[in-house]
Amino acid sequence: METNLTKGSVLKNVISFSLPYLLSYFLQTLYGMADLFIIGQFEGKASITAVSVGSQVMHMLTVIIVGLAMGSTVSIAQAVGAGRKKRASRCIGNTITLFLILSILLTILLLFLVNPIVTAMATPEAAAAGTACYLTICFMGIPFITAYNIISSIFRGLGDSKSPMYFIAIACAVNIGLDYLFMGAFHLGPAGAALGTTLSQTISVGIALLFLLKRKPGIPLRKTDLKPKKYILGGILKTGIPISLQDGFIQISFLVITIIANSRGLTDAAAVGIVEKIISFLFLVPSSMLSTVSALGAQNIGAGRKDRALQALRYAILITTSFGFIAAVLMQWIAHPVVGLFTEDSAVIFAGGQYLKGYIWDCFLAGIHFSFSGYFCACQRSEFSFLHNFFSIILVRIPGAYLTSKYFPHTLFPMGLATAAGSLLSVILCVLFFLTLRRKGHKTPVSSCPANG
Numbered sequence: 001m002e003t004n005l006t007k008g009s010v011l012k013n014v015i016s017f018s019l020p021y022l023l024s025y026f027l028q029t030l031y032g033m034a035d036l037f038i039i040g041q042f043e044g045k046a047s048i049t050a051v052s053v054g055s056q057v058m059h060m061l062t063v064i065i066v067g068l069a070m071g072s073t074v075s076i077a078q079a080v081g082a083g084r085k086k087r088a089s090r091c092i093g094n095t096i097t098l099f100l101i102l103s104i105l106l107t108i109l110l111l112f113l114v115n116p117i118v119t120a121m122a123t124p125e126a127a128a129a130g131t132a133c134y135l136t137i138c139f140m141g142i143p144f145i146t147a148y149n150i151i152s153s154i155f156r157g158l159g160d161s162k163s164p165m166y167f168i169a170i171a172c173a174v175n176i177g178l179d180y181l182f183m184g185a186f187h188l189g190p191a192g193a194a195l196g197t198t199l200s201q202t203i204s205v206g207i208a209l210l211f212l213l214k215r216k217p218g219i220p221l222r223k224t225d226l227k228p229k230k231y232i233l234g235g236i237l238k239t240g241i242p243i244s245l246q247d248g249f250i251q252i253s254f255l256v257i258t259i260i261a262n263s264r265g266l267t268d269a270a271a272v273g274i275v276e277k278i279i280s281f282l283f284l285v286p287s288s289m290l291s292t293v294s295a296l297g298a299q300n301i302g303a304g305r306k307d308r309a310l311q312a313l314r315y316a317i318l319i320t321t322s323f324g325f326i327a328a329v330l331m332q333w334i335a336h337p338v339v340g341l342f343t344e345d346s347a348v349i350f351a352g353g354q355y356l357k358g359y360i361w362d363c364f365l366a367g368i369h370f371s372f373s374g375y376f377c378a379c380q381r382s383e384f385s386f387l388h389n390f391f392s393i394i395l396v397r398i399p400g401a402y403l404t405s406k407y408f409p410h411t412l413f414p415m416g417l418a419t420a421a422g423s424l425l426s427v428i429l430c431v432l433f434f435l436t437l438r439r440k441g442h443k444t445p446v447s448s449c450p451a452n453g
Contacts, residue, residue, distance in 0.1 A: 006081055006303040010311040013296055014289075014319075020161040022288040024152070026281070027165070027172040034172075035193040036277055038179045040343050043189055045266045048343065050130030050190040052273025053123050056258055058138050058145075058197075059280070060251030061106070065146055067247035069099070069153035071240025073291075074298045074377055075232070076157025081302025085219050087232075092154050093225025094232045103146035110139040122259040124266055130190035137191060141198030147205045156295050158219065163211065171204030239377055242386035246373075249386075253393040253422075257401045257415065264405065267345070268412060271352035274342045275359060275416075282363050285323045286370035289316040293371055297378025313375045320367025331360040351412050358416025365423035372430035381437060388429035397422035 035051050072095040079088035110117075118132050148171075152164035175196050182192025254276065261272035293316045297309035331338070336353035343349065373385035400418025408414045 006300050006305055006308065010296075010308050011315050014292055014312055014315045017159070017161050017296055018288045018292040018319075020165040021156070021291055022284055024161070024165040024168050025284040025288055027168045034176050034179055035197065036274060036342055038176075038183050039189070039193055042183050042187065045270050045345065045348075046124070046126040047130055047189050049124060049127040049262075049266060049269050049273060050134055051193050052270065052276070053118075053121050053127065053258065053262070054131045054134035054138065054190065054194070056251075056255060056273070056276065057117060057121070057135060060248065060255060061110075061142070062145060062149065063247040063251055064244050065099075065102075066149050066153070067244035068102075068237075068240040069095070069149055070243045070291075070294060070377055070382070071236035071238065072150070073153045073157040073295055074239045074380060075235045076154060077159070077295050077298035077378075078302035078380075080158060080219075081299035081305075083303075088158075088219045089221050089225045090229060090232050091157070091236065092219060092221055094228055095150060095154060095236065097226050097228055098233060098236065099146050099150045103143040106146075107139060107142045110142070111136065114139065120259075121255065122262045124262055124269060126266065127269075134190040134194040137194035137198055141201055144198070144201045144205045148201055148208065151205070151208045156291065157298075159295065159299065161292075161295075163208075167204050167208045167211070170207055171200045174203050175200035235380075239380050239382045242382040243373075243377060246382075246386040246389045249390055249393050253397045253401075256398050257419070260401055260405045260415075261412075264409070267347045268351055270343065270345070270348045271339070271355055271412060274339055274348070275352050275355045277342070278338060278356060279359055279363070282327055282360070283366065286320045286363070286367040289320050289367070290370040290374040290377075292316065293374030294377040297375055301378055309375065309378055313371055316371035316374065317368055320371055321364060324364030324367045328360045328364050332357055335360070355412035355416045358413045359419055361417065361420035362423050365420055365427055369423060369426040369430045372434060376433070376437075379437065384430070384433040384437070388426045388433065391429060392422040392426040396425050 035055060036048065039047050039051050072091060075091045076088050076095075079085070079091055114132050114135050117135060118128055121131070123131050148167065152167070155161070155163045178196035178199055179193060182188045182195050186192060188195065258269070258272060258276070262269045293309075293312050296312045300306070300308040300312070335356040336349055339352035339356060340349045343352075369388060373382075373388075376382055376384040397419055400421055401415050404414035404418050
């Protein structure tokens, strides 16, 4: 399962690593899209909005966990690239200990905060009860959601992006089947969507653990590796915390936009919720490239091959911008039919099509700053990723969404453009940070760790 990404063609490594990653993201995105698609067949606006709002909250929590886990992926990858298997095993063990404690604390805390979260989201009254039920069930499944993402981060740090793809493929198939059972046959509404998601994640974790028992990774894990080590946890958190905060701020900005849309009524709330799912699907390419550049770049930096890390960044930008431009142009013609796949409500289709036509340009621009963020993570300078997203959100995304909603009450198109404008600022800041990093040079952090680590 351990794969060496420091040799061979960089482009070939980028493609071979990113394709399973892309498919994994695609399958994971089907969770939320399937929930909305299926509940739209059996329920009305209130249930669609409940699942939309609830899934956005869960998505925010998931990306924060994944962001923190990026610290593990980078730490493991740098150790593997440097040929330090003992350190890699300690990174894996400390990752397990850290996230086990975190998931338990999160579950307890969030179960007490269900109703305040529903209120804070400005959830329409008709959808409030369904949203609370959805969140309660999903919060109870946080340990399993965390476990899946941590197992995936460990595999990817070892250079294996295929195994997580298999786990999520099975879980996705189970989730779709359970959605039809719970929402179609049993008519459980939002509760059925939450049950399907939680149970399928549980099954995914069980399969992953069985896989680990039968096919041991190339890095042996001992009980002593589970004991927290300050320098190991420090390396994980140094990269993971900025990325987690960055992803958290991004999701908060999306939640604020959702709150703004919710205040405009059920039609705009449902339209924004559907478009967010569509955009999350299109963002699979930028997201997979961020993770690919992080893992591939970290292994090569650990091996002292910084030139290969730079090549990975260049290829990632080329791939993501090409995809983003084609998607943005195409969506100007097919936005309304795409939204229509999720609902038959003509008002929601019209509002959602407007929003999507503006929002889609974010896919083109985000491909650039996502690729840079992956490179910054590989260099263990993830604070750059945090900063460009922070300023983008504070200075453009949130103010832009609020002002466009206020001055354009009859269309969602300007709100979509406000998000793309935020990414434009991120791109500018990323270029400046990159040039600063190149001028000063960057050290390989793993080299400064204890020799026996």
